[in-house]
Amino acid sequence: MPAQQPPPANTARTAPRGVMTEASRRLVSGWLFALCFMLLGMIAIGGVTRLTGSGLSIMDWQPVSGIIPPLSHAEWERLFALYQTIPQYHLQHEGFGLEGFQKIFWAEWIHRFWGRLMGLTLLLPLLWFTLRGMITRALAVRLFVFFILGGLQGAIGWFMVASGFRPDSTAVEPVRLVLHLSAALILYAAILWTAFSIRWPTPETTPQAPHIRAVRGLAYCATSLLCLTILAGGFTAGTHAGFLFNSFPLMDGHLIPTDYAQLSPFWLNWFVNKAAVQFDHRLLATLTALTVGAVLLVGLRTRGLGIRAQNSLILLGWAVLIQYALGVTTLLLVVPVWAGAVHQTFAAVLLGVMLLVLHSLRRA
Incomplete structure (x- = not known):
């Protein structure tokens, strides 16, 4: 037995x-x-x-x-x-x-x-x-x-x-x-x-591959732009700049507001001038979205990425589209409470997805 x-x-x-x-x-x-x-x-x-x-x-x-x-x-x-x-x-x-x-x-x-x-x-x-x-x-x-x-x-x-x-x-x-x-x-x-x-x-990618290093570099660039965009969004909220220029993509009929540089010294406009604060937030958001697009274009065509990295890239594409749409919606509706709160919260969600991408591409 x-x-x-x-x-x-x-x-x-x-x-x-x-x-x-x-x-x-x-x-x-x-x-x-x-x-x-x-x-x-x-x-x-x-x-x-x-x-x-x-x-x-x-x-x-x-x-x-x-x-x-x-x-x-x-x-x-x-x-x-x-x-x-x-x-x-x-x-x-x-x-x-x-x-x-x-x-x-x-x-x-x-x-x-x-x-x-x-x-x-x-x-x-x-x-x-x-x-x-x-x-x-x-x-x-x-x-x-x-x-x-x-x-x-x-x-x-x-x-x-x-x-x-x-x-x-x-x-x-x-x-x-x-x-x-x-x-x-x-x-x-x-x-x-x-x-x-x-x-x-344990990383699932091949960190030595040059093409993966390119994707990682673009992802770090997109993350940096996203952080700057969030900071600019904080100043947009703090100065109540979102309640002005409630049209898109033009601001009072202009691509760049006419009173962008009305304060002196010039750098003061980035933090106090409502027209400049909102324009900077728009510009940084657009640059972030374009850079994420480059990450997807290069990343999804790159061989050697693991399943988690591929899925996180696809998730990032959807997240940045949703956040950009939320930003435009919040602006056009003149910042209702629900839209402003969701837009602010989803910025953190987008940051989390970006960190997932970076983590899935990290070196050993």
């Missing part, structure tokens, strides 16, 4: 501590992908708070106790009275009453609550994976750094909001808005790249 074979071991548990098995790779990368999805939600909620003027409705920063919303009528009245002291209320929302204040308050509260929830979603599983020895020490340190950066992002958010409390202001400073958005996208990109590397640790 043949001897009974022992049951298969659970490789995720029997592997040496700090050594990631295939099962643990899938589990950890899935957790990080979920975090990235939550970050996309955070960017979407942030777009809604910006477009509805909700960001200044909470005038204090309480990282711990702020998780509890107002629980009494007296507390609502206190917060509303505090909001009535800033210029935004008198110039934009005067007379809308406590009910109107509650609507914008909840949008900002959800934005901050979502950030706290993301912090717990990162920290608690990180502690569990570390104590169980399911991730390497280097990965644990990297993910803990991400947690610290997430807390720093909250501080940057308050730094941005505080700029809207000035006596002569009804909105946050565009530079601080761009800083807050950039920090969120950097954290998103870092977590996403880490998740890709855990899920697919």
Whole structure:
């Protein structure tokens, strides 16, 4: 009678501590992908708070106790009275009453609550994976750094909001808005790249092939242009430039607006002049789309690319078309809340697809 074979071991548990098995790779990368999805939600909620003027409705920063919303009528009245002291209320929302204040308050509260929830979603599983020895020490340190950066992002958010409390202001400073958005996208990109590397640790292409190096170079160029386009979009949002010149492709009948260079020194136009800010965003978006087209033209005709690289290139083509169409739609409709929020969020989606392309083309 043949001897009974022992049951298969659970490789995720029997592997040496700090050594990631295939099962643990899938589990950890899935957790990080979920975090990235939550970050996309955070960017979407942030777009809604910006477009509805909700960001200044909470005038204090309480990282711990702020998780509890107002629980009494007296507390609502206190917060509303505090909001009535800033210029935004008198110039934009005067007379809308406590009910109107509650609507914008909840949008900002959800934005901050979502950030706290993301912090717990990162920290608690990180502690569990570390104590169980399911991730390497280097990965644990990297993910803990991400947690610290997430807390720093909250501080940057308050730094941005505080700029809207000035006596002569009804909105946050565009530079601080761009800083807050950039920090969120950097954290998103870092977590996403880490998740890709855990899920697919081995490159599937032949990195020495010259034609693949050409595709990789074009992809890096497209990524750089996309990042510049997103920054320009941040200034377009911060200066409210999207509410002007709501036609496409011409701006007030001109390809280049006549008052593009009205400020001195010239570089000031790129950040303050609404005509120049919107034109730069249009120009960079178009250059990004054309460069992505070149990536597809060269990449899909290149032999030696793996299946993941080919699929990511096709996905990139669709993503850039959708984002460009969203941008034009948002402009022509004069930036409704839904379109502005979707356009802002899909910029991060496009960045994620671009990172997938770069990761699938990476060197060993």
